[in-house]
Amino acid sequence: MTVYAAPGTEGAIASFRPRYDHWIGGEYVPPANGQYFENPSPVTGRTFTEVARGDADDIDRALDAAHGAAPAWGRTSVTERAIILNKIADRMEEHLEELAVAETWENGKPVRETLNADLPLAIDHFRYFAGAIRAQEGSISEIDGDTIAYHFHEPLGVVGQIIPWNFPILMAVWKLAPALAAGNAVVLKPAEQTPTSILYLMELIADLLPPGVVNVVNGFGAEAGKPLASSSRIRKIAFTGETTTGRLIMQYASQNIIPVTLELGGKSPNLFFSDVAAAHDDYYDKALEGFTMFALNQGEVCTCPSRALIQSDIYSSFLADAVARTEAIKQGNPLDTDTMIGAQASNDQLEKILSYFDIGRAEGAKVLTGGHRAELEGDLAGGYYVTPTIFEGKNEMRIFQEEIFGPVVAVTEFAEFDDAIKIANDTLYGLGAGVWTRSGADAYRAGRAIEAGRVWTNNYHAYPAAAAFGGYKGSGVGRENHKMMLDHYQQTKNLLVSYSPNKLGFF
Amino acid sequence: MSDDVRPTPAPVTGSPAARVAVTDDAAALLVRLRDKHGELMFHQSGGCCDGSSPMCYPDGDFITGDADVHLGDLAISAAEAGSFTVPVWMRRNQFEYWKHTHLTIDVVPGRGAGFSVEAPEGVRFLIRSRLFTDDEWERLEAIGA
Numbered sequence: 001m002t003v004y005a006a007p008g009t010e011g012a013i014a015s016f017r018p019r020y021d022h023w024i025g026g027e028y029v030p031p032a033n034g035q036y037f038e039n040p041s042p043v044t045g046r047t048f049t050e051v052a053r054g055d056a057d058d059i060d061r062a063l064d065a066a067h068g069a070a071p072a073w074g075r076t077s078v079t080e081r082a083i084i085l086n087k088i089a090d091r092m093e094e095h096l097e098e099l100a101v102a103e104t105w106e107n108g109k110p111v112r113e114t115l116n117a118d119l120p121l122a123i124d125h126f127r128y129f130a131g132a133i134r135a136q137e138g139s140i141s142e143i144d145g146d147t148i149a150y151h152f153h154e155p156l157g158v159v160g161q162i163i164p165w166n167f168p169i170l171m172a173v174w175k176l177a178p179a180l181a182a183g184n185a186v187v188l189k190p191a192e193q194t195p196t197s198i199l200y201l202m203e204l205i206a207d208l209l210p211p212g213v214v215n216v217v218n219g220f221g222a223e224a225g226k227p228l229a230s231s232s233r234i235r236k237i238a239f240t241g242e243t244t245t246g247r248l249i250m251q252y253a254s255q256n257i258i259p260v261t262l263e264l265g266g267k268s269p270n271l272f273f274s275d276v277a278a279a280h281d282d283y284y285d286k287a288l289e290g291f292t293m294f295a296l297n298q299g300e301v302c303t304c305p306s307r308a309l310i311q312s313d314i315y316s317s318f319l320a321d322a323v324a325r326t327e328a329i330k331q332g333n334p335l336d337t338d339t340m341i342g343a344q345a346s347n348d349q350l351e352k353i354l355s356y357f358d359i360g361r362a363e364g365a366k367v368l369t370g371g372h373r374a375e376l377e378g379d380l381a382g383g384y385y386v387t388p389t390i391f392e393g394k395n396e397m398r399i400f401q402e403e404i405f406g407p408v409v410a411v412t413e414f415a416e417f418d419d420a421i422k423i424a425n426d427t428l429y430g431l432g433a434g435v436w437t438r439s440g441a442d443a444y445r446a447g448r449a450i451e452a453g454r455v456w457t458n459n460y461h462a463y464p465a466a467a468a469f470g471g472y473k474g475s476g477v478g479r480e481n482h483k484m485m486l487d488h489y490q491q492t493k494n495l496l497v498s499y500s501p502n503k504l505g506f507f
Numbered sequence: 508m509s510d511d512v513r514p515t516p517a518p519v520t521g522s523p524a525a526r527v528a529v530t531d532d533a534a535a536l537l538v539r540l541r542d543k544h545g546e547l548m549f550h551q552s553g554g555c556c557d558g559s560s561p562m563c564y565p566d567g568d569f570i571t572g573d574a575d576v577h578l579g580d581l582a583i584s585a586a587e588a589g590s591f592t593v594p595v596w597m598r599r600n601q602f603e604y605w606k607h608t609h610l611t612i613d614v615v616p617g618r619g620a621g622f623s624v625e626a627p628e629g630v631r632f633l634i635r636s637r638l639f640t641d642d643e644w645e646r647l648e649a650i651g652a
Binding site: 037053164165166191192220221222223226229240241243244245246247248251263264265266300302346347348349351352355356358359362363398401402403404405428429474475 | 550551552553554555556557558559560562564568569570598600601604605608615616617618619620621622623624626627631633634635636637638
């Protein structure tokens with residue numbers, strides 16, 4: 001067990017500046033309007049730094065820097081870009097512990113997750129796209145003996161990216177790595193809840209990237225996000241967040257006729273078929289962990305397995321074991337490596353989760369465990385903690401239909417296979433799903449029948465690069481985490497060439 | 508505050524059934540936001556991160572259409588600002604799952620993401636929900652709302 005010292009205290013391995021400006025053209029640039037906003041740590045509820053409050057002027061300056069850098073960056077060879085991405089990965093690996101503590105302090109998630117998931121995945125993501133861009137090839141279509149269509153990949157130019165707060169570094173890297181590999185320059189707006197982690201990273205890798213290739217402007221969505229998303233000077237906008245903002249971003253994009261990629265969340269079903277309990281062996285133990293994954297990252301994951309569907313004949317016994325497993329979750333100081341669940345990212349998220357406890361109870365759902373705010377002591381007393389919660393109810397209840405974004409799972413039962421699929425698909429979303437069965441045939445059929453972009457089969461919450469990630473239905477557009485994301489950051493240039501000396505004969 | 512006691516708006520009686528209401532604190536904030544941004548609208552969000560929260564925009568900034576349901580208008584009366592209304596919208600398919608609940612727009616300290624205009628004020632609009640009473644439900648059915 002290790003307890004990391006809190007940033008700002010003696011022995012801390014990560015330390016923040018008292019104030020952060022925008023990152024534009026490879027250096028810190030104060031906001032044009034001179035304004036800053038406070039950044040509290042969810043761990044304690046107390047402010048640890050302040051951050052530039054950007055607006056349209058800052059976005060313009062960042063776009064200037066990006067347009068200045070884009071042509072040369074787009075002409076670098078894929079070899080050069082891959083080398084840079086690999087160097088970024090190496091640098092992050094050298095500073096992994098420091099970045100993990102910084103991100104935990106800003107987001108509130110347990111440090112064992114930043115150490116073992118967020119940062120290692122982010123590092124690997126740069127390496128994956130370093131490899132993918134090296135291996136990418138254009139194509140040739142032989143139309144006829146004398147006519148050839150050549151297809152080249154070209155960068156889009158300058159792209160905008162708006163990042164969520166639940167994985168401040170990893171979600172930024174999911175967007176940055178393919179965009180940079182493809183040769184684009186980026187203006188990135190982090191979430192206002194987590195504006196600093198990505199700046200911490202930018203400082204660390206400042207010497208590796210040409211100035212202006214990545215620019216970070218912080219601020220509020222209405223003040224900085226909107227001028228970025230609606231700018232006529234970006235050639236693509238990428239967003240992870242919720243549906244209304246996703247629609248708004250599409251509306252802005254339609255005015256500029258630019259592509260969008262959107263990842264908009266879900267209400268992911270996690271299906272447990274009877275044979276899961278055929279033996280109380282390692283697999284059964286793994287399945288119980290799979291159920292409990294709703295508490296990973298405090299449930300602040302777009303693919304949180306927030307609906308558990310359990311087959312009737314094992315319902316009572318499996319659920320009893322699942323409640324026991326959930327009650328064994330250790331909540332506490334996020335900087336303690338033994339802590340399994342930390343703080344919700346902000347006060348309004350906490351309030352929203354509590355409001356869902358109200359409506360869940362009002363609709364008649366039964367609380368099997370949790371259902372309240374967790375009161376921690378000492379320095380943690382001001383933090384935003386929620387006890388992992390299991391509701392039992394019906395799929396038409398609002399707690400089964402809405403993304404609570406907290407450590408809350410809604411459980412119901414199903415009679416047989418078709419029933420399970422019907423309930424699983426009775427949702428507006430289709431991002432993730434889980435299927436647990438010892439039968440390969442059932443697993444395959446369920447996985448194909450569920451309308452979701454990612455169906456974890458006998459596992460959950462793994463996010464390796466090379467496994468495409470994205471939504472069906474209301475969950476968005478595009479596939480991240482895979483080389484196909486390169487296509488979302490590239491133009492296709494077609495040269496249609498005739499090698500024939502003969503005219504067509506039309507004129 | 509382990510088991511939180513939440514303000515529950517009184518059921519509407521004797522007037523046309525309303526789907527949406529607003530707390531005094533949220534109404535006061537809307538008065539201030541309207542001074543800054545002009546006429547306002549809400550669109551209830553779903554999905555990830557800051558989803559399942561009401562988004563407040565300058566009216567017309569978010570384009571609504573056949574895919575949306577107009578839940579009602581919040582009537583705000585302020586001494587100096589006069590009276591005004593704020594329309595509340597929701598995606599039609601989302602409404603199918605929400606239609607049995609009455610919604611009250613409240614405000615809490617916080618740091619919402621998204622493009623909602625109140626976030627820079629250090630507060631976040633929040634939806635509080637309750638089930639319609641049988642009486643309210645009958646009236647809603649009667650007027651086809």
